[in-house]
Structures are given as C-alpha cells and as structure tokens.
Amino acid sequence: MQNGGTPIWQAACHCRRTRFEVHAEIDHARICDCSICHQRGALIFRVPENALKLMTPLHDLALYQWGTGTAKDYFCKTCGILPFRRPRTVTPEEQAAENFSGWAVNLRCIEGLATLKLPIRQIRGHELALP
C-alpha cells in the first residue's frame, strides 16, 4: 500500500472493466454543486496528472462533453459508472497554488477507502463562471 510514503489505492468501476490506481494521500472529499456534480452525487478528490495510473486504456471508456466542452467526463461503457474526469474549472485558490491540470477521481470507486469518514470540502461550482 505504501510507496515511498505515498499510499497507492486500487480503484475500479462497478463491473471492474475500468481499473486504475491512485497514488495520493487522500485527506478530504469534494462535493461540488455544479449541474453535473449535483445530479451525480460523486465524492471527488483531485490528483495531479501522474498520480492516476490507468490499467484500462482511456479510449475504452465513453466520453461526455457539454457546455464549453473543456471538461471531460469518462464513463465505463458497460456499467455506466464515472471513475474519473477532467475538471472544467479550478478554484481561485487552486489556480494560485498549483495551476491544477490533473484528474478528478470518483472516491467511491476506490477500494477500501472510508469515504464517509473524510472531511468534506464544499465546492461552489455553479457560481464559478470560468470557461
């Protein structure tokens, strides 16, 4: 589970056709109120580009884009679960701190993670007018 201090989490969609690893210290969960996060109800955690290791090729997943077309929501073609996505926007703090350009992971796909014990970070996605 450990690799030089960074935990390695195994993750999969419901049918396990989509498998991936997350290399990160997961210390909170994001709940966003933008239109799609609100309907989906996912618990999200953002990781840098190289912290997500795909065992399933990206082209094996279905892709949903809407609005400005800058966010990419990936879905398992078999079970319909969203295991991760490319976010559309970053918060002002994130832009200042890290110029985020990684992945948003659906924490409910991570095996053995106590999602309901994580501190919740409320994200006011519907108020952000960033492209």
Ligand SMILES: [Zn+2]
């Ligand atoms: Zn699946």
